[in-house]
Amino acid sequence: MSLADRVKQRRLELGLTQTDVAEKAGITQQSWASIEDGKTLKPRNIVGMADALKCEPAWLMNGGTFVPVSEVNTRRIPLINYVQAGALATKPAIEAMDGSFEYVLTDMDWSQYTFALKIVGDSMEPDFKAGDVIVVDPEIEPAPGEFVVAKNGEHEATFKKYRPTFFSEGKQHFELVPLNNDYPTMASSDHAIKIIGTMVEHRIYRRKR
Structure with missing residues (x-):
């Protein structure tokens, strides 16, 4: 069949x-x-x-x-917002955050710290559109070309493509690259950027017309 x-x-x-x-x-x-x-x-x-x-x-x-x-052995993944995702840079346990969550289901064996995030804005178009949901695992180190959620010094998180640049003084420097050319690339050598997690699933939902 x-x-x-x-x-x-x-x-x-x-x-x-x-x-x-x-x-x-x-x-x-x-x-x-x-x-x-x-x-x-x-x-x-x-x-x-x-x-x-x-x-x-x-x-x-x-x-x-x-x-x-x-x-099926499914589990619930909390669907959080960009401010809550930014807090994960210093508070990795989802349970430590205040408020109730919506959830998405997965049958994949991601880590206990995995969370879901709904895309906002157009910086990652055309591949990722507002309303899409991504699943992010903080326990997975990103490979070149993968997509990550990171904190860039502000209160909120950001979602971008990961591109390593150079290694210096025991530290890997990298860039966060938008897919929409109207937005700037951010370099870890110029900004205080902390990777929160690596995208492991991308879910696309039909847009209402």
Whole structure:
């Protein structure tokens, strides 16, 4: 059974239309139809599709024994704001922060300090748009070209691409690079920047028209 077959079969089992599941997954109906037709073999938002179909992303991609999402070992990741993320530069434990949280679910084995952040602004367009949600693990060291959440001396955190530059006096210097050229690049040699965590998941949600 192919990815297309599994996607269509599961959608029909749930009694949903392509429009229904596409909206839940954050993609267009045309994109969903392309997946069921076998034209798209590696969907970008496989996690969102699995959420819409109430199944594991791994089962959608690879097949095998179907396990309902209710039986998957999922955990809740707190969805925090940029000010709260900035506080993690000095207070790494989510539980130490005041206030209640919304949560997102994941079946990945990220660290206990992992958090989710909803993108605001347009500095990381076109790849990351306002309203997208990223999952960030502070225990993972970034590799060149990966995306990080960092504190740049202000109260709030920032989300940018990580680019190491030079090594000096036992310290790795780096730049935080926006994908939108209208915004400046920040260098750790010029600013007090602290990496908070590395992005490990990117979730795209359909925008209301």
